[in-house]
Amino acid sequence: MAKLSRADxxxxxxxEARLLDERRHDEWLGMLTTDAMYWMPANSDGVDxxxxxxxxxxxxxKMRDRIGRLATGVAHAQSPPSKTRRLVSNVQIESAVENAxxxxxxxILYELRRGKERIFAxxxxxxxxxxxxxxxxxGKKVVLVNSDEVIDNLTFII
Amino acid sequence: MPSQINLxxxxxxxxxxxxxxxxxxxxxxxxxxxFERNWVFxxxxxxxxxxxxxxxxxxxxxxxxxxxxxxxxxxVVMNRCMHRGATICQxxxxxxxxxxxxxxxxxxxxxxxxxGLPYADGYGKDFDRRRFGLVKAARVEKYRxxxxxSLSPEVEKLTDYLAGxxxxxxxxxxxxxxxxxxxxxxxxxxxxxxxWKFQMENGVDGYHPNFVHQAxxxxxxxxxxxxxxxxxxGNSDYESKALGNGHSLLDMSxxxxxxxxxxxxxxxxxxxxxxxxxxxxxxxxxxGQERTAEILSASNVNLAVFPNLLIIGIQFRNTMPRxxxxxxxxxxxxxxxxxxxEINVARLxxxxxxxxxxxxxxxxxxxxxxxxxxxxRVKGAEWLELSRGIEREQVDADGITIGHITDEVxxxxxxxxxxxxxxxxxxxxxxxxxxxxxxx
Numbered sequence: 001m002a003k004l005s006r007a008d009x010x011x012x013x014x015x016e017a018r019l020l021d022e023r024r025h026d027e028w029l030g031m032l033t034t035d036a037m038y039w040m041p042a043n044s045d046g047v048d049x050x051x052x053x054x055x056x057x058x059x060x061x062k063m064r065d066r067i068g069r070l071a072t073g074v075a076h077a078q079s080p081p082s083k084t085r086r087l088v089s090n091v092q093i094e095s096a097v098e099n100a101x102x103x104x105x106x107x108i109l110y111e112l113r114r115g116k117e118r119i120f121a122x123x124x125x126x127x128x129x130x131x132x133x134x135x136x137x138x139g140k141k142v143v144l145v146n147s148d149e150v151i152d153n154l155t156f157i158i
Numbered sequence: 159m160p161s162q163i164n165l166x167x168x169x170x171x172x173x174x175x176x177x178x179x180x181x182x183x184x185x186x187x188x189x190x191x192x193f194e195r196n197w198v199f200x201x202x203x204x205x206x207x208x209x210x211x212x213x214x215x216x217x218x219x220x221x222x223x224x225x226x227x228x229x230x231x232x233x234v235v236m237n238r239c240m241h242r243g244a245t246i247c248q249x250x251x252x253x254x255x256x257x258x259x260x261x262x263x264x265x266x267x268x269x270x271x272x273x274g275l276p277y278a279d280g281y282g283k284d285f286d287r288r289r290f291g292l293v294k295a296a297r298v299e300k301y302r303x304x305x306x307x308s309l310s311p312e313v314e315k316l317t318d319y320l321a322g323x324x325x326x327x328x329x330x331x332x333x334x335x336x337x338x339x340x341x342x343x344x345x346x347x348x349x350x351x352x353x354w355k356f357q358m359e360n361g362v363d364g365y366h367p368n369f370v371h372q373a374x375x376x377x378x379x380x381x382x383x384x385x386x387x388x389x390x391x392g393n394s395d396y397e398s399k400a401l402g403n404g405h406s407l408l409d410m411s412x413x414x415x416x417x418x419x420x421x422x423x424x425x426x427x428x429x430x431x432x433x434x435x436x437x438x439x440x441x442x443x444x445x446g447q448e449r450t451a452e453i454l455s456a457s458n459v460n461l462a463v464f465p466n467l468l469i470i471g472i473q474f475r476n477t478m479p480r481x482x483x484x485x486x487x488x489x490x491x492x493x494x495x496x497x498x499x500e501i502n503v504a505r506l507x508x509x510x511x512x513x514x515x516x517x518x519x520x521x522x523x524x525x526x527x528x529x530x531x532x533x534x535r536v537k538g539a540e541w542l543e544l545s546r547g548i549e550r551e552q553v554d555a556d557g558i559t560i561g562h563i564t565d566e567v568x569x570x571x572x573x574x575x576x577x578x579x580x581x582x583x584x585x586x587x588x589x590x591x592x593x594x595x596x597x598x
Contacts, residue, residue: 040516043344050503053344053491055516057507068377069518075373077521114528148250150349150486153524154515 002130004101025067040142082113082156099130169577172545176534179353185482193218199467202341210253225268234295234307235270322401329457335440336496346489346514352527354479361468364563378518398567400559404464404575406568411456433500
């Protein structure tokens with residue numbers, strides 16, 4: 001039996017942010033449950049993915065393929081790769097029950113690629129599950145502030 | 159402004175000059191002679207399904223609003239107050255029977271008439287508010303729900319303009335057992351630092367996929383990825399086609415369609431036997447065996463409608479020129495009316511795996527457009543080569559030019575149309591009169 005504290009949540013989010021910024025994708029995948037969904041809505045905060053197109057709506061297998069694509073060396077939109085660094089803050093735990101919790105947080109992400117700098121901001125919603133002795137990400141939703149605007153190249157993992 | 163003779167020289171059959179992708183002066187002329195004198199794709203009527211619905215979308219670089227009035231009729235009005243020029247509509251989409259310019263309160267109905275003029279007694283006796291309606295597209299016509307507008311009255315009927323593209327638009331719409339699709343599932347919006355023509359060339363380019371999309375085919379496309387790559391090799395038996403008026407096609411329909419078997423990519427994805435069977439029986443009920451087989455086997459195409467529409471996979475794609483070296487692109491994924499939800503969900507998921515800013519395919523195309531913009535700065539290499547297949551293309555009895563799928567038949571068709579329009583400096587008397595009327 002486990003209950004997620006804010007300190008636990010921050011540790012998880014910071015670890016995840018570092019893995020993604022360092023493009024350690026396989027290790028990051030290890031933070032997810034095998035039934036995890038990754039959802040980045042387009043146009044809105046995301047209401048019903050079955051009726052709306054998303055920027056990303058991946059189950060674990062599709063996310064593994066997405067990461068596999070980045071590792072091929074011929075994923076041109078990430079050749080050269082985006083260099084990123086993200087700050088995660090405003091961490092709040094919502095609906096923590098035994099072995100499950102939802103974490104809300106905000107992020108700002110700086111990206112540099114081909115000499116061009118961009119800033120993204122948004123919020124994360126992590127659904128956490130305690131599984132085999134550790135907390136895993138069972139669902140991650142990324143809501144970009146600019147989800148309804150023109151966005152060039154978003155092929156790194158947010 | 160570049161002289162007529164120069165423009166003609168910049169686009170030759172089989173090669174085009176780098177300047178047409180880089181120079182703002184040429185871009186401005188494109189807006190005038192291509193986007194302001196021709197049919198331009200604006201959207202799908204299902205986007206503004208209810209009375210009062212509207213969406214803002216440009217014609218060339220000019221802001222416009224596509225509206226549906228209370229009688230259900232579609233109007234295209236320019237987003238510019240007739241008083242002092244401010245835009246009157248600020249949202250990308252919405253519902254309203256009127257638009258108020260919040261600068262001085264002038265108000266228009268969704269047909270474009272001026273219906274509100276604050277403190278009207280300040281204007282003279284001869285002030286005629288009927289002369290201050292919004293500028294409207296001179297022509298608005300629909301085909302199978304696709305809405306096109308033209309700022310010039312002197313365009314042929316839309317159905318004539320679409321020429322050989324019509325047959326393929328029909329196939330796309332007929333994938334629905336009700337013969338109708340809807341574009342109400344959101345919009346993918348991306349852009350790039352490059353010319354709008356890169357996107358139009360690329361959407362019907364069968365030479366690039368095995369290089370640009372190798373990563374997708376090897377990973378995210380699943381077990382069929384390797385098979386798809388065979389479509390785009392030198393010994394593929396698939397075709398590229400020029401359909402008239404600058405429209406073109408990549409035809410990946412199987413040469414030997416199996417009767418009634420869904421070979422289309424529409425059924426790709428995790429649809430259960432049950433949903434697929436329901437869908438099939440819906441198609442058969444409406445179209446019968448023969449037409450159903452034709453729809454399912456022949457709809458696997460990429461279609462370009464000059465100058466700014468691509469129909470690919472499940473999407474309508476609107477290429478929106480912003481400047482010589484900046485382009486926005488909106489993708490409108492569609493769902494089929496009259497099919498089980500599961501089919502439409504599979505369509506959306508298959509679409510977003512490849513398309514959109516975070517897709518596994520389209521961003522790699524966009525990367526090439528950025529690379530071309532950089533590379534074309536080199537002086538001394540002045541030309542882009544578009545001659546592939548020029549000696550083996552054939553013209554069939556219907557006047558359709560047919561080449562190998564990897565041939566540059568679509569690109570040559572696009573640029574023949576481009577050249578004809580860009581070199582036409584004969585502004586007609588009617589158009590001149592119209593412009594005079596607006597400026598007087």
